[in-house]
Amino acid sequence: MKLYDIFDWCKRGPELENYPYIGEVALNATEADIETLLEIDGETYAIGVLGVRDNDAGVRKIEINAATHACNYEYEMKCPYCGFMDCDSWELQDEGNEHACCRCNAIIGYERVVTVEYNSWPVSPPNTVRTEWTNK
Numbered sequence: 001m002k003l004y005d006i007f008d009w010c011k012r013g014p015e016l017e018n019y020p021y022i023g024e025v026a027l028n029a030t031e032a033d034i035e036t037l038l039e040i041d042g043e044t045y046a047i048g049v050l051g052v053r054d055n056d057a058g059v060r061k062i063e064i065n066a067a068t069h070a071c072n073y074e075y076e077m078k079c080p081y082c083g084f085m086d087c088d089s090w091e092l093q094d095e096g097n098e099h100a101c102c103r104c105n106a107i108i109g110y111e112r113v114v115t116v117e118y119n120s121w122p123v124s125p126p127n128t129v130r131t132e133w134t135n136k
């Protein structure tokens with residue numbers, strides 16, 4: 001299978017030949033799917049586009065971490081393994097669950113943190129009653 005670097009997908013159009021050629025691997029496109037991570041010479045590639053007819057794939061080089069810590073208070077769900085920020089986090093269920101990372105397919109536990117803040121603005125000033133001191 002021929003691999004192309006699609007780091008800037010889809011700025012060069014839908015044809016994989018328009019992206020930088022990386023090389024060819026022994027794995028056949030029919031043996032892979034979009035969730036397959038390729039490990040080649042100690043580096044990891046995530047398949048983003050798979051071409052079974054032309055036996056090619058568009059891949060992104062990613063780093064997989066040991067994931068020893070949580071990713072807290074991020075604006076999107078962040079994968080602790082590959083660092084992917086899931087822009088579709090809003091589609092996840094409210095209750096904490098497990099979810100497969102869209103890039104590396106690792107299983108991630110998550111919870112949605114909701115904070116409440118308030119805005120205020122003037123509408124009408126407070127009423128006062130005018131009076132005077134009687135003991136002075």
Ligand SMILES: [Zn+2]
Pocket residue numbers: 079080081082083084101102103104105106
């Ligand atoms: Zn991931």
